[in-house]
Amino acid sequence: MATEAATKTVAMPQLDFSTYVNQFFWLLVTLVVIYFVVTRLVIPRIGGVLADRKSTIERDIAAAEELKQKAISAEAAYNQALADARSEAARIVEAARAEIKKDLDEATSRADAEIMAKSAESEKRIAAIRDSALESVTQVAHETAAEIVAVMGGSADAEAVSAAVAARLKG
Amino acid sequence: MASSLTFHPMEQFTVSPLFGGHEVHWYTITNQTLWMAIGICCILLLLVIGARARALVPGRSQSAAEVFYSFVHNMVRDVTGEDALPYFPYVLTIFCFVFFANTLSLIPTSFAVTSHVAVTGLLAIIVFLSVTILGFVKNGAHFLELFWVKSAPWYVRPALAVIELISYFVRPVSHSIRLAGNMMAGHAVMEVFATFAALIVISPLVGVFVTPLSLAAITAMYALEVLVAVVQAYIFTILTCVYLKDALHPSH
Numbered sequence: 001m002a003t004e005a006a007t008k009t010v011a012m013p014q015l016d017f018s019t020y021v022n023q024f025f026w027l028l029v030t031l032v033v034i035y036f037v038v039t040r041l042v043i044p045r046i047g048g049v050l051a052d053r054k055s056t057i058e059r060d061i062a063a064a065e066e067l068k069q070k071a072i073s074a075e076a077a078y079n080q081a082l083a084d085a086r087s088e089a090a091r092i093v094e095a096a097r098a099e100i101k102k103d104l105d106e107a108t109s110r111a112d113a114e115i116m117a118k119s120a121e122s123e124k125r126i127a128a129i130r131d132s133a134l135e136s137v138t139q140v141a142h143e144t145a146a147e148i149v150a151v152m153g154g155s156a157d158a159e160a161v162s163a164a165v166a167a168r169l170k171g
Numbered sequence: 172m173a174s175s176l177t178f179h180p181m182e183q184f185t186v187s188p189l190f191g192g193h194e195v196h197w198y199t200i201t202n203q204t205l206w207m208a209i210g211i212c213c214i215l216l217l218l219v220i221g222a223r224a225r226a227l228v229p230g231r232s233q234s235a236a237e238v239f240y241s242f243v244h245n246m247v248r249d250v251t252g253e254d255a256l257p258y259f260p261y262v263l264t265i266f267c268f269v270f271f272a273n274t275l276s277l278i279p280t281s282f283a284v285t286s287h288v289a290v291t292g293l294l295a296i297i298v299f300l301s302v303t304i305l306g307f308v309k310n311g312a313h314f315l316e317l318f319w320v321k322s323a324p325w326y327v328r329p330a331l332a333v334i335e336l337i338s339y340f341v342r343p344v345s346h347s348i349r350l351a352g353n354m355m356a357g358h359a360v361m362e363v364f365a366t367f368a369a370l371i372v373i374s375p376l377v378g379v380f381v382t383p384l385s386l387a388a389i390t391a392m393y394a395l396e397v398l399v400a401v402v403q404a405y406i407f408t409i410l411t412c413v414y415l416k417d418a419l420h421p422s423h
Contacts, residue, residue, distance in 0.1 A: 013184040014288050014355065021197040023186065023289040030207040031297075034214060035264045042218040043260055046240045049225050049233075056227060
């Protein structure tokens with residue numbers, strides 16, 4: 001009990017040098033154990049995970065960058081195709097329009113020629129009809145004049161009648 | 172005890188055999204040994220078992236382990252530089268030990284391992300010796316340039332060399348006393364307040380006022396001590412990094 005009392009009465013247990021060797025020994029044991037835990041378990045484990053994660057993130061970023069480039073080139077290709085299609089469509093529309101115009105012009109000119117031919121023929125026939133009508137009129141006038149003269153009791157020779165009719169028709 | 176308060180704020184620091192007996196031999200398992208062992212268990216729990224999933228996207232315990240690990244890793248890299256990363260295991264060992272010794276001591280009825288100058292002193296001497304030896308191994312005689320301030324005028328250099336030399340040898344003392352002192356003082360103060368809290372049993376009239384006050388004081392002290400435990404572990408480790416930097420790059 002005397003020794004216990006002696007250790008208990010030390011004002012500061014920190015300055016109880018009789019425990020120092022014990023403290024040193026167990027501290028060194030503890031540090032060695034922690035050092036082995038740290039180097040054999042902690043650093044391979046957590047350090048490995050952190051390194052893996054870093055490389056994974058870098059790889060993913062690189063992949064994302066590559067995909068972005070692909071998307072950009074795909075967009076460019078799409079725009080190119082769109083522009084190509086637009087110009088092709090414009091070309092086709094232009095060609096169709098030109099063809100239609102050509103057909104139209106051709107049909108118009110054919111119709112014009114037909115109309116021209118028909119009107120020429122009509123004029124010819126009108127002229128013929130007019131001529132025959134004039135002739136009939138002259139003849140009717142001769143006959144009528146001869147008849148009238150005969151009814152009036154006169155006699156007229158054909159030459160005088162026709163001259164008179166011609167004179168009248170001219171006037 | 173019945174009629175008066177008796178203060179034993181330092182009794183909590185007594186190193187005593189855990190399995191009976193009164194003699195503390197070099198091999199005796201003491202209460203201090205127990206709490207160092209618990210510290211090792213906590214390190215295993217947090218950094219080994221907590222990180223066992225090795226998941227690319229960490230869970231809760233793995234995140235905590237990674238934060239702890241990265242904190243020390245970044246400290247070594249930022250304070251000492253990339254070329255000090257080979258010494259990272261050594262710094263992590265020190266931080267693990269001090270951090271868990273400090274925080275575990277906050278558990279009521281536990282033992283404050285780092286309140287003992289024997290522990291912090293040996294730790295500081297280990298740091299001092301290893302850093303000094305490393306300095307000479309890495310730089311040879313150039314390590315002495317640490318004491319020869321080239322940026323100062325030539326006539327003050329000898330005087331500065333003496334001061335630098337003294338400050339260099341004071342390092343382990345301040346390094347160890349800072350940690351042990353902080354831990355010891357905080358725990359002793361809490362013990363004093365805890366003794367005052369028992370006043371209501373002895374004298375209800377005075378105790379009505381003193382007991383709530385001392386309970387509030389214990390709460391406040393405890394919050395402060397949590398901060399102190401973490402900050403002191405950080406300071407001890409960052410100073411180790413600073414000393415390591417001097418050893419690797421001694422020229423001013």
